[in-house]
Amino acid sequence: MSLTRDAVLAALKDIKDPATGQDIVSAGVVRALTVDGGTVRFVLEIAASAAKAYEPVRADAEARIKALPGAETVSVVLTAHSKPDTPPDLKPSRKAQPAGPEPVPGVDRLVAIASGKGGVGKSTVASNLACALAAEGRRVGLLDADVYGPSQPRMLGVSGRPASPDGKTILPMRNYGVTMMSIGLMTNEGQAVVWRGPMLMGALQQMLMQVQWGALDVLLVDLPPGTGDVQMTLAQKARLDGALVVSTPQDVALLDARKGIDMFNQLKTPIYGLIENMSTHICSNCGHEEHIFGHGGVAREAEKLGVPLLAEIPLHLDIRTSSDGGAPIVVSQPDSPQAQVFRDLARRLVADGRA
Numbered sequence: 242m243s244l245t246r247d248a249v250l251a252a253l254k255d256i257k258d259p260a261t262g263q264d265i266v267s268a269g270v271v272r273a274l275t276v277d278g279g280t281v282r283f284v285l286e287i288a289a290s291a292a293k294a295y296e297p298v299r300a301d302a303e304a305r306i307k308a309l310p311g312a313e314t315v316s317v318v319l320t321a322h323s324k325p326d327t328p329p330d331l332k333p334s335r336k337a338q339p340a341g342p343e344p345v346p347g348v349d350r351l352v353a354i355a356s357g358k359g360g361v362g363k364s365t366v367a368s369n370l371a372c373a374l375a376a377e378g379r380r381v382g383l384l385d386a387d388v389y390g391p392s393q394p395r396m397l398g399v400s401g402r403p404a405s406p407d408g409k410t411i412l413p414m415r416n417y418g419v420t421m422m423s424i425g426l427m428t429n430e431g432q433a434v435v436w437r438g439p440m441l442m443g444a445l446q447q448m449l450m451q452v453q454w455g456a457l458d459v460l461l462v463d464l465p466p467g468t469g470d471v472q473m474t475l476a477q478k479a480r481l482d483g484a485l486v487v488s489t490p491q492d493v494a495l496l497d498a499r500k501g502i503d504m505f506n507q508l509k510t511p512i513y514g515l516i517e518n519m520s521t522h523i524c525s526n527c528g529h530e531e532h533i534f535g536h537g538g539v540a541r542e543a544e545k546l547g548v549p550l551l552a553e554i555p556l557h558l559d560i561r562t563s564s565d566g567g568a569p570i571v572v573s574q575p576d577s578p579q580a581q582v583f584r585d586l587a588r589r590l591v592a593d594g595r596a
């Protein structure tokens with residue numbers, strides 16, 4: 242029996258909206274529902290501050306739809322409300338946006354660096370990979386789209402405001418051979434920013450399309466963790482060539498990484514591979530190796546998912562201190578074994594024509 246939109250809506254009507262007490266369909270929380278064969282996708286549009294309260298609702302909705310006859314793949318994402326009352330800081334200068342993904346001008350390849358879970362070292366991988374690609378002679382850009390914790394200015398030792406001489410385009414920053422732009426350079430330092438859906442889209446689109454990236458072999462995009470607006474917007478607005486998914490070996494991180502991979506599959510973005518970070522701990526005093534977070538989990542997961550495991554990056558104090566100090570280990574200790582892992586990753590991506 243094939244799954245119908247009505248059957249999906251009927252199942253969702255059994256779920257109560259915590260904010261209004263109505264069912265989530267009547268409360269207008271369910272948006273952008275598509276039912277395509279056995280694939281069901283929709284968003285739950287909620288207030289930005291209510292994300293925690295709605296996670297059980299999201300999980301419940303996903304479980305109920307999955308249990309319907311004919312349901313195969315179900316994607317439910319939480320997205321923040323679009324209240325028109327707060328004007329965005331960042332106004333895209335173009336009004337009508339063309340539908341469908343566009344190439345980023347001058348950029349040959351657009352590659353996302355994603356993680357399902359926060360704090361797994363996605364930004365550390367992104368900055369080191371960018372520097373390693375630059376060391377291979379590639380023209381590389383890094384767009385820090387981690388709206389919830391932009392860390393690339395600190396990791397790449399970049400500060401100051403990007404200039405906009407004509408008021409329309411933005412000049413990117415540059416360090417260690419990497420052309421970079423970060424959402425953190427466009428907001429005031431230390432200022433908490435609550436991004437709503439449309440603001441995110443505007444800011445991301447502006448950073449992709451209005452920054453003068455110049456001619457680049459590859460533009461890496463450091464995404465926020467998880468599966469939300471930024472990921473969706475990126476895949477819908479820009480022609481994304483592929484994604485690298487970073488995970489630590491723990492089960493919880495892997496579980497989230499799987500969700501990330503599922504999302505990219507649904508967005509039809511090829512997964513170039515998994516990167517295991519904090520793979521083994523190497524003691525900075527004695528060099529002793531220890532598998533703090535377990536070992537082999539990401540390799541097993543990669544095999545299960547049929548994607549390559551591209552790198553296993555050790556947990557090493559120097560990786561953290563170098564990033565904290567504004568010179569990634571690939572730059573500050575290029576001949577160290579830790580830097581070598583990133584350089585091997587860069588070489589592999591170049592050899593495969595992906596960077």
Ligand SMILES: Nc1ncnc2c1ncn2[C@@H]1O[C@H](COP(=O)(O)OP(=O)(O)OP(=O)(O)O)[C@@H](O)[C@H]1O
Pocket residue numbers: 356358359360361362363364365366387390392465466518519554555556557558559560561562564565
């Ligand atoms: N392999 C590693 N060895 C040592 N420290 C690491 C390693 N990878 C990341 N770290 C440290 O872990 C912390 C989190 O890393 P990072 O900011 O790159 O994670 P993230 O996944 O981008 O986080 P967020 O969820 O905030 O975007 C940082 O202090 C970083 O220096």
